[in-house]
Amino acid sequence: MTMTEEMAVDTSKMKVSDEVAIRIENMNKWYGSFHVLRDIDLTVYRGERIVICGPSGSGKSTLIRCINALEEHQKGTIEVDGTVLSSDLKQIDKIRSEVGMCFQHFNLFPHLTILENCTLAPIWVRKIPKKEAEETAMHFLRKVKIPEQADKYPGQLSGGQQQRVAIARSLCMKPRIMLFDEPTSALDPEMIKEVLDTMIELAEEGMTMLCVTHEMGFARQVANRVIFMADGQIVEQNEPEEFFKNPKSERTKQFLSQILGH
Amino acid sequence: MADTHSQSVAYVRESMVPQQPAPVSETGAIKWLRTNLFSNWFYSILTLAAIYVIYLLLSILIPWIAGGVWLASDIRECRAITGDGAGGCFAVLEDRIWQLLFGFSYPSEAYWRPTLALVLLFVAAAPVLFASLPRALLIVTALYPFTAYWLLWGGTILVPTFALVGVVAGYFAYRALVDRSFALGFFGGVIVAFVVWWLAGFVTPALSDVLALQAVQSRDMGGFMLNLILGVVCVSLSLPIGIVLALGRQSRLPIIKGICVVFIEFVRGVPLITLLFVANVVLAYFLPPGTNFDLILRVIIMITMFASAYIAEVIRGGLAALPRGQFEGAESLGLDYWQSMRLIILPQALKISIPGIVNVAVGLFKDTTLVSIISMFDLVGMIRGPILASTDWNGVYWELYGFAALLFFVVCYGISQYSQWLERQLATDHR
Numbered sequence: 241m242t243m244t245e246e247m248a249v250d251t252s253k254m255k256v257s258d259e260v261a262i263r264i265e266n267m268n269k270w271y272g273s274f275h276v277l278r279d280i281d282l283t284v285y286r287g288e289r290i291v292i293c294g295p296s297g298s299g300k301s302t303l304i305r306c307i308n309a310l311e312e313h314q315k316g317t318i319e320v321d322g323t324v325l326s327s328d329l330k331q332i333d334k335i336r337s338e339v340g341m342c343f344q345h346f347n348l349f350p351h352l353t354i355l356e357n358c359t360l361a362p363i364w365v366r367k368i369p370k371k372e373a374e375e376t377a378m379h380f381l382r383k384v385k386i387p388e389q390a391d392k393y394p395g396q397l398s399g400g401q402q403q404r405v406a407i408a409r410s411l412c413m414k415p416r417i418m419l420f421d422e423p424t425s426a427l428d429p430e431m432i433k434e435v436l437d438t439m440i441e442l443a444e445e446g447m448t449m450l451c452v453t454h455e456m457g458f459a460r461q462v463a464n465r466v467i468f469m470a471d472g473q474i475v476e477q478n479e480p481e482e483f484f485k486n487p488k489s490e491r492t493k494q495f496l497s498q499i500l501g502h
Numbered sequence: 503m504a505d506t507h508s509q510s511v512a513y514v515r516e517s518m519v520p521q522q523p524a525p526v527s528e529t530g531a532i533k534w535l536r537t538n539l540f541s542n543w544f545y546s547i548l549t550l551a552a553i554y555v556i557y558l559l560l561s562i563l564i565p566w567i568a569g570g571v572w573l574a575s576d577i578r579e580c581r582a583i584t585g586d587g588a589g590g591c592f593a594v595l596e597d598r599i600w601q602l603l604f605g606f607s608y609p610s611e612a613y614w615r616p617t618l619a620l621v622l623l624f625v626a627a628a629p630v631l632f633a634s635l636p637r638a639l640l641i642v643t644a645l646y647p648f649t650a651y652w653l654l655w656g657g658t659i660l661v662p663t664f665a666l667v668g669v670v671a672g673y674f675a676y677r678a679l680v681d682r683s684f685a686l687g688f689f690g691g692v693i694v695a696f697v698v699w700w701l702a703g704f705v706t707p708a709l710s711d712v713l714a715l716q717a718v719q720s721r722d723m724g725g726f727m728l729n730l731i732l733g734v735v736c737v738s739l740s741l742p743i744g745i746v747l748a749l750g751r752q753s754r755l756p757i758i759k760g761i762c763v764v765f766i767e768f769v770r771g772v773p774l775i776t777l778l779f780v781a782n783v784v785l786a787y788f789l790p791p792g793t794n795f796d797l798i799l800r801v802i803i804m805i806t807m808f809a810s811a812y813i814a815e816v817i818r819g820g821l822a823a824l825p826r827g828q829f830e831g832a833e834s835l836g837l838d839y840w841q842s843m844r845l846i847i848l849p850q851a852l853k854i855s856i857p858g859i860v861n862v863a864v865g866l867f868k869d870t871t872l873v874s875i876i877s878m879f880d881l882v883g884m885i886r887g888p889i890l891a892s893t894d895w896n897g898v899y900w901e902l903y904g905f906a907a908l909l910f911f912v913v914c915y916g917i918s919q920y921s922q923w924l925e926r927q928l929a930t931d932h933r
Contacts (some may be wrong), residue, residue: 337836
């Protein structure tokens with residue numbers, strides 16, 4: 241996979257507090273009779289930057305999609321910001337509005353302009369006045385460095401720009417946690433860097449982040465914890481340095497040799 | 503690879519080539535003729551054959567129109583004037599135009615009322631059809647059904663006024679209750695509206711002279727006016743009902759899903775003409791004796807049911823065409839079901855469905871002529887019945903049916919052109 245060149249990361253504000261952001265206990269999920277996630281236990285503290293990697297089909301995307309209830313889990317508990325996920329729709333909507341999510345295929349709304357994409361949820365979910373929502377949106381669009389595209393439609397932007405808009409759209413809801421589901425996998429190499437730069441900036445500001453990604457350079461420099469998943473289970477987790485230098489399990493060694501081998 | 507010609511392989515471009523205009527032979531009318539009409543001998547023959555066919559058609563059509571008779575009192579006088587010439591007998595249109603447009607028993611001194619209603623229809627439809635107009639004009643749209651009813655059917659203005667009051671009261675009840683739950687708000691609103699209408703039922707008979715227009719019975723409606731009434735009402739009702747059915751069919755609640763599936767499959771599986779016969783004859787058996795359930799209303803219900811089942815399936819296609827990511831994108835931002843449907847899913851699904859919806863709408867509008875079978879005198883019913891059956895005009899087929907075809911074509915072509923314009927307006931994805 242793509243190795244990004246050394247990025248200067250300012251770690252001064254990256255602090256992990258001992259406040260729990262997400263607590264997952266003994267979580268299991270099945271698709272029909274297929275057991276996708278098995279006995280997942282994971283506690284994420286506020287300010288953590290966690291990279292989740294693993295072979296395809298290992299359940300890493302499903303895991304983070306369970307956190308904002310895009311997927312239902314059948315057993316165990318997920319607690320986000322002190323709220324336990326249940327089937328109560330109001331509570332699910334509340335958690336979703338606190339947890340930002342970026343998808344592999346961006347999932348921008350093609351019939352709305354960039355600005356409307358960013359203001360839609362604040363206006364309808366947070367009930368913020370339109371003017372204020374637009375100011376916030378422009379602030380975050382400047383932050384992801386595309387304020388000049390505000391009045392264009394998603395279809396007119398490059399993939400990298402679209403993904404940055406998707407990040408800005410999530411940020412407009414002022415989330416306390418950000419989930420990234422392979423944010424750079426659908427992008428050309430030239431565009432991967434601009435998206436990663438945006439994510440690094442976010443991490444530097446102390447955002448709690450969970451990223452499913454194969455960008456090992458990003459994992460090395462930004463993550464405070466790397467989780468390796470296989471067959472629906474968490475096989476190994478460690479600090480990035482240790483994880484890459486001395487992987488413990490055979491499965492991890494095999495994966496890393498494939499992904500870093502050439 | 504030492505034996506490659508490295509000196510000839512290595513190459514560096516020093517200046518980029520700018521864009522240049524195409525050669526003259528690739529543009530202009532000659533080029534168009536050559537590529538489109540005479541690109542090879544086979545196409546040339548086809549072109550010449552097509553020109554000959556067009557010539558034949560025009561050589562019949564032009565004398566028919568140019569030599570047509572516009573002033574005559576009956577078909578015999580017409581034939582006498584044209585002799586054995588090929589001219590058409592258009593005098594029938596001049597003689598019977600009001601019957602063709604309004605039917606034969608709509609009071610002639612009230613013809614201005616449906617005409618005004620038609621003009622107002624364009625005003626009321628404009629803010630719906632053209633998003634660039636100010637949204638405040640939607641008030642005109644909201645008031646239009648009540649105005650149009652009053653203009654067409656006449657009677658006291660209190661009837662449509664109370665109907666409007668009922669709707670408004672229902673809306674306020676809905677707004678007051680919807681915060682507690684959607685179902686409570688919905689049914690509360692419906693109940694309040696019915697209470698208002700029920701109370702109004704005591705008031706209006708006593709005050710039937712207030713701002714009254716001459717009352718016209720439903721059986722006196724006819725001609726192209728009847729087609730337009732049925733078409734406009736049924737299309738505008740079946741679109742929202744079709745949306746609800748399409749969403750209901752995707753519901754996770756088995757009862758709602760079941761009701762929608764059974765309704766759609768049943769209505770689609772039955773010919774429209776059967777439904778119309780049911781409306782005309784059979785429905786009367788199921789209603790309590792003595793109830794006077796308006797025939798036009800019964801027909802409107804049947805055609806609306808029929809069209810909404812089709813539109814529901816068209817919209818289901820639009821919903822299925824949306825990538826799953828759009829639903830997830832909306833969900834992940836915390837939008838609830840109705841918000842994500844209204845703001846994200848339906849605008850896109852409806853845009854995809856426009857050609858299909860227009861297809862159903864155009865088909866439905868033309869199907870309104872089927873009511874002539876249950877002895878309602880719409881445009882086709884008027885031609886088939888009173889006009890062709892009269893001794894004056896028996897035998898004037900081409901002119902009358904040509905006129906009917908022309909009227910329908912103008913409306914349907916207009917709808918089609920509008921829908922294509924709308925699709926271009928909504929094209930934001932630049933794929």
